[in-house]
Amino acid sequence: MTELSVNNNPVSIIVVNFNAGDLLKICIFKCLEQAEQVIIVDNNSTDNSVEGVRACFDNEPRLNIISNEENVGFAAGCNIGTEVANNDYCLYLNPDTELQENTVGKLVSAFQIYPVVGMTGGLLTNSDGTEQGGGRRAIPTPWRSFVRAFGLTRFSNRWPRLFFDFHLHKQSLPDKPIEVEAISGACMMVKRETIIELGGWDEEYFLHCEDLDLCMRYRQAGWKILFVPDAKITHHLGVCSRAIPIFVEWHKHKGMNRFYRKFFQHQYPGALMWLVKLGVWMRFSAVVLIIIVRRFLGKFRIEK
Numbered sequence: 001m002t003e004l005s006v007n008n009n010p011v012s013i014i015v016v017n018f019n020a021g022d023l024l025k026i027c028i029f030k031c032l033e034q035a036e037q038v039i040i041v042d043n044n045s046t047d048n049s050v051e052g053v054r055a056c057f058d059n060e061p062r063l064n065i066i067s068n069e070e071n072v073g074f075a076a077g078c079n080i081g082t083e084v085a086n087n088d089y090c091l092y093l094n095p096d097t098e099l100q101e102n103t104v105g106k107l108v109s110a111f112q113i114y115p116v117v118g119m120t121g122g123l124l125t126n127s128d129g130t131e132q133g134g135g136r137r138a139i140p141t142p143w144r145s146f147v148r149a150f151g152l153t154r155f156s157n158r159w160p161r162l163f164f165d166f167h168l169h170k171q172s173l174p175d176k177p178i179e180v181e182a183i184s185g186a187c188m189m190v191k192r193e194t195i196i197e198l199g200g201w202d203e204e205y206f207l208h209c210e211d212l213d214l215c216m217r218y219r220q221a222g223w224k225i226l227f228v229p230d231a232k233i234t235h236h237l238g239v240c241s242r243a244i245p246i247f248v249e250w251h252k253h254k255g256m257n258r259f260y261r262k263f264f265q266h267q268y269p270g271a272l273m274w275l276v277k278l279g280v281w282m283r284f285s286a287v288v289l290i291i292i293v294r295r296f297l298g299k300f301r302i303e304k
Helices: 023-034 049-056 074-084 103-112 142-149 192-197 210-220 245-264 270-303
Strands: 009-017 035-042 063-067 089-093 097-099 117-125 187-191 224-235
Touching (some): 023 035, 023 049, 023 097, 023 103, 035 049, 035 074, 049 063, 063 074, 074 089, 074 192, 103 117, 103 187, 103 224, 117 210, 210 224, 245 270
Parallel strands (some): 009 089, 035 063, 117 224
Antiparallel strands (some): 089 187, 097 224, 117 187
């Protein structure tokens, strides 16, 4: 069993795992240094990642491993973890992340800034320390998504309100926590009591957009969402999805359609929503074509 020094933050960290490999052990080691409880909800992984954690942290009383018989999706996995969490705060964390020094403590402290803070998230970085997109963002409304898809953000300097880019990571990093419209489900802390009151994660999403859905519902209920720039998390983006890219893209685009229909259908005429739906699936088709071409070219180079 690995020996750990622990900061006793009143937090249950919930990690939904699917074939994260050796990165899961790194993630859990960092989690156990900073939280009173760590819950792994494994979605029927086949890569022995959970077995590796069991061997590394044998008989660790703060570690709870739940093994699903099938892949129930990220949102459902988060809800399963929430049910068994026994602390005031829940931190939902991707298995391909590494918490940096006192990240959990900083996220908890940010709840004291405003009495109506319902959710906090940290600075997601690549391995080289550069900021990733998605850690702080505006809600990608159908119009904002259209602007980004067609490269119209280049006009944002002249008409910032009209051609606004919902990704904020290209803006200067703030020196203190700031309110944002949305953060990433790769690192998202909430009060357990509040998320239960709001009905938990929407399990109709399998993968992607469920975090945006939760952010929308928190804001609709009057809660503030804070981005905490000094709470740092290294995110090895996409490790769990590399082997099944088309499967991931299918659920991503399916989730986008559900998100737009659920929150924006009343704002847009029916014909326009059909165009939005068509645009989403046209994008999916283009992405799949790119994946297939890249695979073919890769195979061709190997054979050559």
